[in-house]
Amino acid sequence: xxxxxxxxxxxxxxxxxxxxxxxxxxxxxxxxxxxxxxxxxxxxxxxxxxxxxxxxxxxxxxxxxxxxxxxxxxxxxxxxxxxxxxxxxxxxxxxxxxxxxxxxxxxxxxxxxxxxxxxxxxxxxxxxxxxxxxxxxxxxxxxxxxxxxxxxxxxxxxxxxxxxxxxxxxxxxxxxxxxxxxxxxxxxxxxxxxxxxxxxxxxxxxxxxxxxxxxxxxxxxxxxxxxxxxxxxxx
Ligand SMILES: N[C@@H](CCC(=O)N[C@@H](CS)C(=O)NCC(=O)O)C(=O)O
Numbered sequence: 330x331x332x333x334x335x336x337x338x339x340x341x342x343x344x345x346x347x348x349x350x351x352x353x354x355x356x357x358x359x360x361x362x363x364x365x366x367x368x369x370x371x372x373x374x375x376x377x378x379x380x381x382x383x384x385x386x387x388x389x390x391x392x393x394x395x396x397x398x399x400x401x402x403x404x405x406x407x408x409x410x411x412x413x414x415x416x417x418x419x420x421x422x423x424x425x426x427x428x429x430x431x432x433x434x435x436x437x438x439x440x441x442x443x444x445x446x447x448x449x450x451x452x453x454x455x456x457x458x459x460x461x462x463x464x465x466x467x468x469x470x471x472x473x474x475x476x477x478x479x480x481x482x483x484x485x486x487x488x489x490x491x492x493x494x495x496x497x498x499x500x501x502x503x504x505x506x507x508x509x510x511x512x513x514x515x516x517x518x519x520x521x522x523x524x525x526x527x528x529x530x531x532x533x534x535x536x537x538x539x540x541x542x543x544x545x546x547x548x549x550x551x552x553x554x555x556x557x558x559x560x561x562x563x564x
Contacts, residue, residue, distance in 0.1 A: 334359040337373060337384040339366050341534065341541050343433065343490030344396040345383040349529035350486035351400045355407050397426060400483050411482050418477065425465060425476070426487045432458040433491045440498050442548050452504055455495075459510045462488070466512035473512075474519035481525060489520040490529075496521060497535050501552040 334352065338345040340363055352359045364373055369380060376392035377384050385393045385402075393399050404411050412419050435455045442448035471478040475485045495507065496517065507514045520526055531537055542550040 331389075332358045332360045333388055335386040335389075336361045337377075337386065338363055338382050340531070341538050342382050343437075343494060344381075346490040346493075346529050347396045347486050348383045348385060348399045348403070350481075350489060350525050351403045351411065351483065353525035353528045354411060354481050354486065355403065355409065357403070357407055397429075397487070400426075400486060404483060411480070411486070413477055413482070422477070422482060422484045425462075425484050428458075428461070429487045429491070432462065432488065436491050436495050436498070440494060440542070440547070440549060441545065444548050448502070448548055452506070455504070455506050456509070459506060459513055462516075463510040463513045466516055473515060475523075476516070481523060485520055485523070486525075488516075489523070489526045492517040493521050493526070493534075494538070497538050498549065500535075501539070501549055 334357060336345055336348055336352070336359055338361055345361075349359075349361070364370055364382070369377075373384065374380060376386075377394050379394070381394070383394070383396055383399060385399045387393070393402055413422060435451070435458045439448060439451040439455060442451055466473075466476070469476065475481050476488075477484070492513075495504075498504065499507065507517060539550070539553045543553060
């Protein structure tokens with residue numbers, strides 16, 4: 330039987346993953362449909378004003394777009410709440426999710442560099458956002474492992490995909506940045522190990538992510554070991 334919720338995605342989209350983490354954390358059954366980035370179907374274009382994924386289809390009747398709006402909708406409608414009960418804490422959490430696009434773009438722009446020089450220049454800008462998050466983690470008033478303590482939150486769901494992409498990138502071409510931010514590094518470790526994060530992607534996400542770099546002809550793809558090429562397609 331089809332689920333009430335259907336996520337519409339490209340294979341490696343971190344913004345879709347954010348919504349998938351929320352669905353997983355709440356143990357909500359959902360289907361996921363992958364569309365071709367280069368041939369987006371008309372039904373998708375009709376419900377996605379910016380032609381972007383994710384789109385969340387609800388009962389085949391309603392369509393929501395924008396990962397933050399989807400995460401907030403799911404949190405308002407399906408228990409347990411991932412947002413904190415305290416309005417001040419909730420507002421602070423929302424303030425940090427507002428920062429995700431800036432944080433994400435420092436990582437994505439580095440990942441998609443076209444040359445070594447571009448890669449170096451863009452990677453140098455990652456320290457700014459990493460420093461801000463390190464400070465936020467120092468001030469949060471709990472010992473983790475997640476942003477608000479022991480319970481995964483919408484802040485965790487929002488940052489996890491990008492900290493995971495940073496980690497994939499770091500494994501291909503060590504950046505030596507996150508090591509300077511111990512609280513962020515510990516948060517990253519907790520997030521990538523969280524069951525909801527692990528279940529939010531295809532199991533071979535790192536290989537699929539590497540194949541995507543190759544398909545887009547990005548500079549970083551030259552560090553992908555020959556042995557993994559084709560492994561993603563075969564898995
Ligand atoms: N602000 C959007 C960003 C979503 C986004 O950028 N998705 C990418 C895929 S990861 C996309 O659909 N890009 C459009 C394109 O590739 O043309 C959100 O949070 O949902």
